[in-house]
Amino acid sequence: PLMPHRSTPPCLSLDPMFPQLLRWFTCLCLLIGTQLAPAADAYRTHGEAELFVDDRILASTENVERVLHPAGKLDRPVLEPAMPWEGERIYLYGTVHRDAASGRFRMWYNAAGICYAESADGLHWVRPSLGLHAHNGSKENNIILPEVINLTVFVDEAAADPAERYKALFGSSRFYRGGYSADGIHWKLYHEGGKLIPFGSELAALNRDPATGEYLAFIRTHPPKLHPQSSNEKRTCAITTSRDFRQWSDPVVAIEPDAIDDRWTLGADQRTEFYGWNGFRYGSQYLGFLTVFRIVGTIAERAKPQSAFDGPIDVQLIHSRDGRAWSRTRVRTPVVTNGPHAYDAGTILHFANNPIVVGDEVWLYYTAINTTHG
Numbered sequence: 001p002l003m004p005h006r007s008t009p010p011c012l013s014l015d016p017m018f019p020q021l022l023r024w025f026t027c028l029c030l031l032i033g034t035q036l037a038p039a040a041d042a043y044r045t046h047g048e049a050e051l052f053v054d055d056r057i058l059a060s061t062e063n064v065e066r067v068l069h070p071a072g073k074l075d076r077p078v079l080e081p082a083m084p085w086e087g088e089r090i091y092l093y094g095t096v097h098r099d100a101a102s103g104r105f106r107m108w109y110n111a112a113g114i115c116y117a118e119s120a121d122g123l124h125w126v127r128p129s130l131g132l133h134a135h136n137g138s139k140e141n142n143i144i145l146p147e148v149i150n151l152t153v154f155v156d157e158a159a160a161d162p163a164e165r166y167k168a169l170f171g172s173s174r175f176y177r178g179g180y181s182a183d184g185i186h187w188k189l190y191h192e193g194g195k196l197i198p199f200g201s202e203l204a205a206l207n208r209d210p211a212t213g214e215y216l217a218f219i220r221t222h223p224p225k226l227h228p229q230s231s232n233e234k235r236t237c238a239i240t241t242s243r244d245f246r247q248w249s250d251p252v253v254a255i256e257p258d259a260i261d262d263r264w265t266l267g268a269d270q271r272t273e274f275y276g277w278n279g280f281r282y283g284s285q286y287l288g289f290l291t292v293f294r295i296v297g298t299i300a301e302r303a304k305p306q307s308a309f310d311g312p313i314d315v316q317l318i319h320s321r322d323g324r325a326w327s328r329t330r331v332r333t334p335v336v337t338n339g340p341h342a343y344d345a346g347t348i349l350h351f352a353n354n355p356i357v358v359g360d361e362v363w364l365y366y367t368a369i370n371t372t373h374g
Contacts, residue, residue, distance in 0.1 A: 045057070045284060048283040048284050049282070049283030049284070050283060050284055051282070051283055051284075051285065051287075051319075052066075053285070053287070053317070053319045053329060054319060054327065054329075056321065066329070066330060066331050067331070068317060068329060068331050068333050068334075068335050069335075070333075070334060070335055070336065070337050071335060071336050071364060073341060073344075074123075075341065076341070076343065077343050077368060078119075078122075078123050078124070078125060078365075079107070079109070079117060079125045081111065083111070083127065083141065083142075084135070084136065085111055085112035085115075085135040085136075085141055085143060086111040086112065086115070087111065087112070089369070090109050090110060090111045090115075090367075091109060091110040091111075091150075091349065091350070091367045092107070092109050092110070092350065092351075092352060092365055092366060092367045093109075093110055093150045093151060093152060093171065093202075093203055093204075093350050093367070094108060094150075094151055094152025094153055094168075094169075094204070094205065094206070094350075094352065094353060095107070095108045095151075095152055095153040095154070095155075095352055095353050096122075096352040096356060096365040097153070097155045097354075097356075098122070098356050098358075100157075103120075104118060104119070104120065105118065105119040105120070105121070105122045105125075105356075106118055106184065107119070107125065107365070108144075108151055108153045108184070110149065110150065110151065111143075112135055112143055112146060113133070113143055113144075113145050113146035113147060113148050113149070114143070114144050114145035114146075114148045114151045115127070115141075115142045115143055115144065116128065116130065116142050116144050116184070116185065117142065122356065122358060122363060127141075127142040128142055129141065129142065130142055130143070130144060130185065132144060132185075132186075133146045144185055144186075144187070145170075145187060148170045149170075149171065149172070149202075150170065150171030150172075150202050150203065150204075151168055151169070151170055151171070152168060152169050152171070152203075152204050152205055152206050152353060153166055153167070153168045153184065153206075153353075154166070154167045154168070154206035154207065154208065154215070154353060155184070156208065158208070158213070162182055163180065163181075163182045164180040164181075164182075164245075165181070165182060166180065166181040166182070166183070166184040166187075167179070167180050167181075167206065167215075167245055168180070168181070168187065168206075169196070169197065169204045169206060169217060171200075171201070171202045171203060171204055172201075172202070173201055173202060174199070174200075174201065175195045175196075175197060175198045175199060175200065176195070176196055176197040176200055176204060176217075176219070177189060177190070177191075177194070177195065177196055178190040178191070178196030178197070178245065178246075180245075190245070190246060191246075196246070196248070197217060197219070197240060197248045199219075199221075199240075199251055200219035200220060200221065200238070200240075200251065201219075201220050201221065201235075202220060203219070203220050203275070203276035203350055204217055204218065204219045204220070205217070205218040205276070205277065205278035205279065205351070205353050206218075206353055207278075207279060207280055207281070207323075207353060207354070209281075209323055210281060213243070214241045214242065214243060215241065215242045215243075215245050216239060216241055216279065216323055216324075217239065217240045217241070217242070217248065218237065218239055218254075218277050218278050218279050218288070219237075219238050219239070219240060219251065220235055220236070220237065220238070220274070220275070220276055220277075221235065221236045221237075221238050221251070221253070234256070234257055234271065234272075234273045234274075235273040235274055235275060235293065236253055236255065236256045236257070236273075236274055237253065237254050237255040237256070237274050237276075237277045237290070237326070238251040238252060238253045238254060239251065239252055239254045239279075239323075239324060239326075240252070241324075252324070254324070254325070254326045255274060255277065255290065255318065255326050255328070256274075257271070257272040257273060257274060260332065261292070261332075264294065267297075269295075269297050269298055270294075270295060270296055270297065271295050272292060272293065272294055272295070273293045273295060274290055274291065274292060274293065275291040275292075275293040275313055275349065275350070275373075276291045276349075276350045276351075277289065277290045277291065277318070278351050278352075278353055278354075279318075279320065279323055279326070280353065280354045280355070281323070285319060285320065285321050286319065286320040286321070286322070286323045286326075287317065287318070287319055287320075288317070288318040288319070288320070288326065289315050289316070289317065289318070289335070289336070289351045289364070290315065290316045290317075290318050290328075291313050291314070291315055291348060291349065291350060291351070292313065292314055292315065292316055292334075293309075293311060293312075293313045293373060294311045294312055294313075295309050295310065295311040295373075296310055296311040296372075297310055297311075298310070299374050302374070306374065307373055307374050308374070309373060309374055310372055310373055310374025311372055311373055311374070312338055312346055312347065312372050312373070313338075313346075313347045313348050313349060313372075313373060314334040314336060314337055314338050314348055315334055315335055315336035315337075315348050315351070315366075316328070316329070316332055316333075316334055316335060317329050317335045336348055336364070336366070342370050343368045343370050344366075344368030344369065344370065345370055346369055346370055346371040346372040346373075347367075347368075347369035347371065347372060347373050348366055348367070348368060348369075349366070349367035349368075349369055350366065350367050351364060351365070351366045352364070352365040352366065
């Protein structure tokens with residue numbers, strides 16, 4: 001099931017006119033030194049919210065403790081499998097978008113291929129009958145891409161060509177294809193369906209750097225092998241960039257699990273991996289969500305398509321100043337936890353590209369699963 005998070009506690013902003021949006025990410029008690037002499041490389045604010053996720057803009061601190069407050073949740077999911085073509089599970093691998101002009105919410109999610117839903121309020125969703133593809137002999141459904149498994153959509157408000165206002169990556173086990181659309185419903189493929197990004201695995205998130213115009217793809221490296229792991233065989237987080245959405249840079253690993261992540265382990269077959277991640281501009285910097293997969297063991301005998309790796313997945317906050325070099329928070333407690341409701345007690349699989357600001361709240365849509373990964 002897919003869930004938004006609704007936030008409640010207060011946060012800090014240097015601009016009193018900026019909405020108090022990121023209420024639960026970081027609460028700080030700050031004691032700032034009386035002398036704030038600017039350094040040679042003094043940080044220049046950008047006229048937006050300044051979040052004290054790190055120490056970059058603090059001249060000095062004393063007796064400071066950062067606390068990450070978990071997001072609040074609704075009592076039940078906003079969208080659950082209910083149609084014959086959806087089976088027992090639906091997944092959100094990329095996108096919920098709110099149209100600035102109409103206020104309408106749009107969702108692209110995974111079921112029998114890629115399906116599409118709409119909402120007036122972001123909480124109550126409808127599946128429009130699009131009449132594009134048949135399922136069991138009928139086109140009365142909301143399927144838009146029947147042959148695609150994983151999809152992340154980026155709504156490119158600055159696109160030079162209206163035919164490419166919607167851009168997408170289609171994930172597979174070893175690479176990504178790319179597509180474009182004028183309306184988000186009818187899609188064409190780049191490179192005649194060939195590999196757009198010839199590396200990575202399944203999940204991806206997309207955004208665009210407003211300063212440089214570059215597209216940013218937050219991808220996952222290849223899945224691990226079925227034996228005790230070395231560090232370069234774990235699921236890790238990489239980033240690749242493009243000027244035109246056609247030619248992409250070689251991937252650069254941005255975040256890898258470290259010794260701190262593996263402190264909980266007891267045996268050789270236990271480890272921490274990063275199942276997926278995203279990154280988005282917020283105020284004067286970037287924030288992101290990292291899905292942390294604690295593998296408690298492997299499953300030797302399993303039914304298709306059951307995963308060989310078992311364990312819970314929750315979510316931590318990450319941050320960056322430029323969208324390329326990423327850092328963990330000093331406190332690594334989850335900002336989206338498993339539970340307390342049953343619908344996501346086992347796995348929080350992946351997030352939408354961006355959170356959505358609704359009034360004075362930040363809503364985060366994600367895939368919630370009531371079992372562990374295996």
